[in-house]
Amino acid sequence: MAKFLTNRDENYAQWYNDLVIKAELAENSAVRGCMVIKPYGYAIWEKIQAQLDSMFKATGHVNAYFPLFIPKSFFSREAKHVEGFAKECAIVTHYRLKSDPNGKGVIVDPSAKLEEELIIRPTSETIIWNSYKNWIQSYRDLPILINQWCNVVRWEMRTRLFLRTAEFLWQEGHTAHATREEAVEETVKMINVYADFAENYMALPVIKGYKSEAERFAGAIDTYAIEALMQDGKALQAGTSHFLGQNFAKAFDVQFTDKTGKLDYVWATSWGLSTRMIGALIMAHADNHGLVLPPRLAPIQVVIIPIYKNTEQLDTISKAAVKIRAGLEAAGMTVKYDDRDTNKPGWKFANYELKGVPVRIAIGPRDIENGTVEIARRDTLEKETIKMDTAVKHISALLEDIQKNIYIKASEFKKENTRYVDTWKDFVSILDNEGGFIMAHWDGTPETEEKIKEETKATIRCIPFDSPEEEGKCIFSGKPSKKRVLFARSY
Amino acid sequence: MAKFLTNRDENYAQWYNDLVIKAELAENSAVRGCMVIKPYGYAIWEKIQAQLDSMFKATGHVNAYFPLFIPKSFFSREAKHVEGFAKECAIVTHYRLKSDPNGKGVIVDPSAKLEEELIIRPTSETIIWNSYKNWIQSYRDLPILINQWCNVVRWEMRTRLFLRTAEFLWQEGHTAHATREEAVEETVKMINVYADFAENYMALPVIKGYKSEAERFAGAIDTYAIEALMQDGKALQAGTSHFLGQNFAKAFDVQFTDKTGKLDYVWATSWGLSTRMIGALIMAHADNHGLVLPPRLAPIQVVIIPIYKNTEQLDTISKAAVKIRAGLEAAGMTVKYDDRDTNKPGWKFANYELKGVPVRIAIGPRDIENGTVEIARRDTLEKETIKMDTAVKHISALLEDIQKNIYIKASEFKKENTRYVDTWKDFVSILDNEGGFIMAHWDGTPETEEKIKEETKATIRCIPFDSPEEEGKCIFSGKPSKKRVLFARSY
Numbered sequence: 001m002a003k004f005l006t007n008r009d010e011n012y013a014q015w016y017n018d019l020v021i022k023a024e025l026a027e028n029s030a031v032r033g034c035m036v037i038k039p040y041g042y043a044i045w046e047k048i049q050a051q052l053d054s055m056f057k058a059t060g061h062v063n064a065y066f067p068l069f070i071p072k073s074f075f076s077r078e079a080k081h082v083e084g085f086a087k088e089c090a091i092v093t094h095y096r097l098k099s100d101p102n103g104k105g106v107i108v109d110p111s112a113k114l115e116e117e118l119i120i121r122p123t124s125e126t127i128i129w130n131s132y133k134n135w136i137q138s139y140r141d142l143p144i145l146i147n148q149w150c151n152v153v154r155w156e157m158r159t160r161l162f163l164r165t166a167e168f169l170w171q172e173g174h175t176a177h178a179t180r181e182e183a184v185e186e187t188v189k190m191i192n193v194y195a196d197f198a199e200n201y202m203a204l205p206v207i208k209g210y211k212s213e214a215e216r217f218a219g220a221i222d223t224y225a226i227e228a229l230m231q232d233g234k235a236l237q238a239g240t241s242h243f244l245g246q247n248f249a250k251a252f253d254v255q256f257t258d259k260t261g262k263l264d265y266v267w268a269t270s271w272g273l274s275t276r277m278i279g280a281l282i283m284a285h286a287d288n289h290g291l292v293l294p295p296r297l298a299p300i301q302v303v304i305i306p307i308y309k310n311t312e313q314l315d316t317i318s319k320a321a322v323k324i325r326a327g328l329e330a331a332g333m334t335v336k337y338d339d340r341d342t343n344k345p346g347w348k349f350a351n352y353e354l355k356g357v358p359v360r361i362a363i364g365p366r367d368i369e370n371g372t373v374e375i376a377r378r379d380t381l382e383k384e385t386i387k388m389d390t391a392v393k394h395i396s397a398l399l400e401d402i403q404k405n406i407y408i409k410a411s412e413f414k415k416e417n418t419r420y421v422d423t424w425k426d427f428v429s430i431l432d433n434e435g436g437f438i439m440a441h442w443d444g445t446p447e448t449e450e451k452i453k454e455e456t457k458a459t460i461r462c463i464p465f466d467s468p469e470e471e472g473k474c475i476f477s478g479k480p481s482k483k484r485v486l487f488a489r490s491y
Numbered sequence: 492m493a494k495f496l497t498n499r500d501e502n503y504a505q506w507y508n509d510l511v512i513k514a515e516l517a518e519n520s521a522v523r524g525c526m527v528i529k530p531y532g533y534a535i536w537e538k539i540q541a542q543l544d545s546m547f548k549a550t551g552h553v554n555a556y557f558p559l560f561i562p563k564s565f566f567s568r569e570a571k572h573v574e575g576f577a578k579e580c581a582i583v584t585h586y587r588l589k590s591d592p593n594g595k596g597v598i599v600d601p602s603a604k605l606e607e608e609l610i611i612r613p614t615s616e617t618i619i620w621n622s623y624k625n626w627i628q629s630y631r632d633l634p635i636l637i638n639q640w641c642n643v644v645r646w647e648m649r650t651r652l653f654l655r656t657a658e659f660l661w662q663e664g665h666t667a668h669a670t671r672e673e674a675v676e677e678t679v680k681m682i683n684v685y686a687d688f689a690e691n692y693m694a695l696p697v698i699k700g701y702k703s704e705a706e707r708f709a710g711a712i713d714t715y716a717i718e719a720l721m722q723d724g725k726a727l728q729a730g731t732s733h734f735l736g737q738n739f740a741k742a743f744d745v746q747f748t749d750k751t752g753k754l755d756y757v758w759a760t761s762w763g764l765s766t767r768m769i770g771a772l773i774m775a776h777a778d779n780h781g782l783v784l785p786p787r788l789a790p791i792q793v794v795i796i797p798i799y800k801n802t803e804q805l806d807t808i809s810k811a812a813v814k815i816r817a818g819l820e821a822a823g824m825t826v827k828y829d830d831r832d833t834n835k836p837g838w839k840f841a842n843y844e845l846k847g848v849p850v851r852i853a854i855g856p857r858d859i860e861n862g863t864v865e866i867a868r869r870d871t872l873e874k875e876t877i878k879m880d881t882a883v884k885h886i887s888a889l890l891e892d893i894q895k896n897i898y899i900k901a902s903e904f905k906k907e908n909t910r911y912v913d914t915w916k917d918f919v920s921i922l923d924n925e926g927g928f929i930m931a932h933w934d935g936t937p938e939t940e941e942k943i944k945e946e947t948k949a950t951i952r953c954i955p956f957d958s959p960e961e962e963g964k965c966i967f968s969g970k971p972s973k974k975r976v977l978f979a980r981s982y
Contacts, residue, residue, distance in 0.1 A: 034558035036622050042555045064533045067525035068642055068658050076596030091585040091599055095646040105567030108582055117599055131527050151559055155586040167559050
């Protein structure tokens, strides 16, 4: 199976695309820039959704649903937001088709033109704050802690499966608060939820920090992000949480009476994480054999494959396999017994490696005689033979170990590829040769940030929360700086 | 709280609308015909989703996601489908906005016109079968059993919250099979899943049957539906399952090689159920006090309300309440303890009645002394006092009883309002005075069906699967008929 994949080290971009297609995660559709998320890819998204949703609910949030369409005029209300979002978008102008008088199918009915065009939501701050206006009068109506799972559309010119598509799936949280402090606290809480999710479920070590002004969400006072490092040395933004101040409340005139009877604008946050994370999952862990899925997000955690020469052998093996499956399932694991006779064991081995199933159990006639099974772990490809009756305990521990090991491996990669750089020459050379994260001083101006980007394609990924105060000189301008920031080329 | 509601028997439509708004299920948005599903309404949808999704998976289906957009030309490929769906729809014609040169916000950039317009999916047969074309070559690739949870848009002129909105949420199953028999079997299986869900979870008795040709899904060979009766005597179609024959396979040229090596077109089904079901849930069970939710779909199954005069009393009551809540939750129930000091108990009682919470527990100082709690059931509004230490067992049984009772009540209503009618005079009179379901003979022609609709606004809801063979005369034309069919005015 691996032979269908381009070698990761020769052409990373092609390897990624091959893998998405061959592992049946997604494919391009007939609509430019829009993907079809196939059942196996969608099953990973369902795992991501279920976990995040429970974390959102545990932190007091509830789900709701707002319209797909946003009236065009809504975008103009928040000055920076319109700059960032209202340009490349899908615009609905008509609401009816009619038969083509020339007999060629259907055409747009020119008489069915909308008075005001509707934009397919690229993000929902505007339509949601227009609703919140009617929901909030007093401090008693606050906080509002709402999340939405939905599709959004951004008319991207260059698209890549999962990483950048015109339509994608995501969740967007939109909260409303009585005080600045409470809104900031929420913004921090949610970036921590994302980091917790990335590290403990995706096995993806991340750096938490502030975005520079140039990289902030359009309309935000502050954007916090988690940044992860991919195996090709490029960074990927894996989730953002925005402190929106009173910007959207002012744009949509959402005021409330506080406990003292004073009227004030409401404080806001928003935060989002998308199907892009499936791209991160692939690019952070997969290898030349295929996907390597962390057990906590794997749609199938354990696959059992029978090795047999005749129906009699298969019958005996199946009895043992079904029993093992039942035991594993009772212990909470997701198990598939693949007894299809249409494919040989070798093909199945390769196929489940391609699909990143964490643990494979093989059972042959000799195993039945000996009361054993052969176990292979996907992350290291190591095999061992264990006693059948210890399978549940053994595999349960093994899955935990795999989850940890994938995280450790990614952490070590990140550590090895995070460099503290103090000269422009090294900065350029490292970007061109090694890639990875670079911690360097920056003078804090958008002009310098822009020039660094022009010359090297590297951007400030974030100003890490834990970057210590330290005297230094800007890598580019030589001006004084008090903190290192995180640079990288990115997706 | 009930006083905010219009009386159900005086103005059913207004009562319905009041209830949706006051119980905070949904509201109209700034976009014509599109609703905002508020957290409490969305929580019911999440319950519906979770249950149906598990039923789909138990019958071998998996989820996937296809694009929101459908190229205009796709609709023209299946002749009947285009008639039914391509007319009233949202059409994307442009992909960029630009700043208005007159300084008035943003305008559509005329240079960013799409070569081919994109339709927001009203249903996804076309885009999905265009994908299946690449997925299916051989009988080994079949069956494909895929479901999708998503939003769809139909540009309805007259909209009503949940019942008929321009955008709504639904699931749409799309399956592909090697034989006609297998596809028909799937169509039947899924209408049975819907009926099971309606009866055992929504507590909604339904009639299963075939649609007449005029009422069939555009592009289907056969449509099966479940029809439910609302409290105002009108019918509501609560789910449909379509046998599509080879129509879409032919339209998108999806052929496969069967076991004998012969090339044939693939057989298809599709089936869907939407947020409209929340409307059905309200209209079938609610009363002048508010919603009556079946326990299996209630976001909160039990609410506990403390009755106290001072903080000391509240502290004592809270200890007991928290203990009871823990016991109920451990037994799998969803419980809310509402100890807010911003509202009086009377207001809370009315509010949770409005929201249809199946069981209310009230605890006062005297209950603490006596080791009792007061329990009220929403369906009958009956109260009783029980021993605190029997609460878990008692309420667990009570929820089961409420679920059953709501179903029995709705079944009796349906039985009382299903009439066997043999004369046109009675037919018209019953529709105008009593409403309800009418079982009557029909000559089987679309012409008669159309005339009956014109004269009475009643339509053939379905030809019930269990309608016995019986000699009769068409209610309208007097021509011979062999079966009664189900007539009603409908939503």
